Amino acid sequence: MGPGRRQREVSVRSTEDRRTGYLLISPTFVIVFVLVVLPILWTFSLAFQQVRLLNLRTTGIIGDYSLDNFVTVLTSDGFVDALVTTLVYSVGGTACAIGLGLVAALALRTPFRGRGLVRAAMLLPYVAPVVAATFVWATLLNPQFGLVNHYGTSLLGWSEPIAFLTSSESASIFGLDLHISTALFSVVLFEGWRSFPFAFLFITARMQAIPETYEEAAVVDGAAPTQRFRHIVLPQLLPTIAVLTVLRFIWTFNNFDDIYLLTGGGAGTRVVTVRVYDYLINRGDIGAAAAQALVLAAILAVLVGVYLKFFGRSEEQA
Template sequence: MTTTAPGPGRSPTRERPAPPRRRPLTLRRRESRAGLALVAPTLLVTIAVIGIPIVWTLVLAFQRVRLATLRKTGLFGEFTMDNIDRVLHTPGFAETLWVTLIYSIGGTVGSILLGLVAALVVRRPFRGRTLVRASMLLPYVAPVVAVTFVWQVMLDPQLGIVNAWGQRLLGWDAPVPFLTQESTALATVIVFEAWRYFPFAFLFLLARLQAVPGELEEAARVDGATPTQRFRHILLPQLLPVIALLGVLRFIMTFNKFDDVYLLTGGAAGTEVVSVRVYEFLTARTDIGAAAAQAVVLAVVLIVFVLIYLRFFGRRVS
């Protein structure tokens, strides 16, 4: 904290008497000052509400802290590996990690594929295009609580429309409890993820598609390339860098996701992802140390995956 303050805070008062007597500050230095002063509030908020908490989580992960004993624990109490040990050996740890991975990869691939198809079909102008494009963004902008609730009701075995129609039109023998049985819950959550986040991929891919020069495709057409060939050899190579970037962005975001899974299944029926588990440690068990340790494990695993990804696709992303 104290290290950031002097720049914007103290120096102007110290320098104020200087200009009339000595030569004024150079333009360059004044610019630098102004820059720091203007960016200071942003930095302060970010450091206070995000930077410090991240470091603190690291500290908490190695301390024995429970909500009840919170007042007694100092910032630098005794350090212990207990939490990490406990987190690694609590039943279900490996499974949670595995579920999170499947969920993230499934959600990422699903949303990018859907987004790609969506971008390809609305690329060229047609009547009502603006409306179609706006509608396609609805799942992404609508409140997560509202859309998860609608999905829950739609998939409900008793009052859900999906089961009503499934039984009437598709001849299902019994209603399928999509979100509460092990065999379908994770898949349903992944489908939801793809549905909710394809607009994100769609926006980026559409923007890129519209920047592809028309002459490229025109030339390919003159050379006799069919539509699928033009996609394969002209459009796809242009899109690959964006797809690679979307891959890493969506993977990170899905890996960290809490709301969607928590609201759809509460982490039951084999859908417990790491962030839901952290939440459980934090609130149900009020075991802050274990929650922090679990969160650190989440961050570390995430960083490892991203590094691996960048190693393979790094050149494309940058």
């Protein structure tokens, strides 16, 4: 076999590979293109037009483009409030989820009988359907017959039941005013409850990869548990925690289901996603909804961009 023939065979094979590659990827590509990419582009078109549910059939790609929707949305009452609420919810929810996940991972670090089962149980809030999880918590927290308020008033000495999901009074723990409504505080805690298993899984996996020799050496040197955590375990976990922060922040920022189902966006929990839904369905103002969703996505992109710029290096190590 001469060298020329061999080369030709290679290029025949790579041409064939390329053709097969396109053939195999095209169904997914077409679906994603038609149902994700094109719709996103279309959102831009909608956001610059006066589209309402009522005149939907008559609007096309070519229409009267203007910035009106953006002006309306950005200057409307409650937009800034919704943005602040979204930020509080995302930062609080992310912090709770990662904090709780870290505590759980540390507590379940050393083996004991039944640890596998306990670990599996920790994942329940994450895998359970959101509608069922929100419904059971709404019932637990119900002021009339909820279990939490029953024991709160009978055992913990609360003077009256707390309307956890409908009260817009400022929340406080141990006399410390949190400057957010009780309902917002509740949904932040719910978010921590529901997504800590995700952080727990990631952190546990990373912890298992820390070589045992590191800590054994520290024990020989007489380091106490907190010192070992601070100087050995935590530095190893930081890149993972940084990645988790980005992921959880993005998902919490975009979250609609949990708040809609728990409070319907009332009592100081109106996040931007709930507002977008309200514009789309209740007001039938598609253009304003689209403009608002785009503003939301842009703010998220900027926040994540800034974060990655400052912490980008630790991402790469992860």
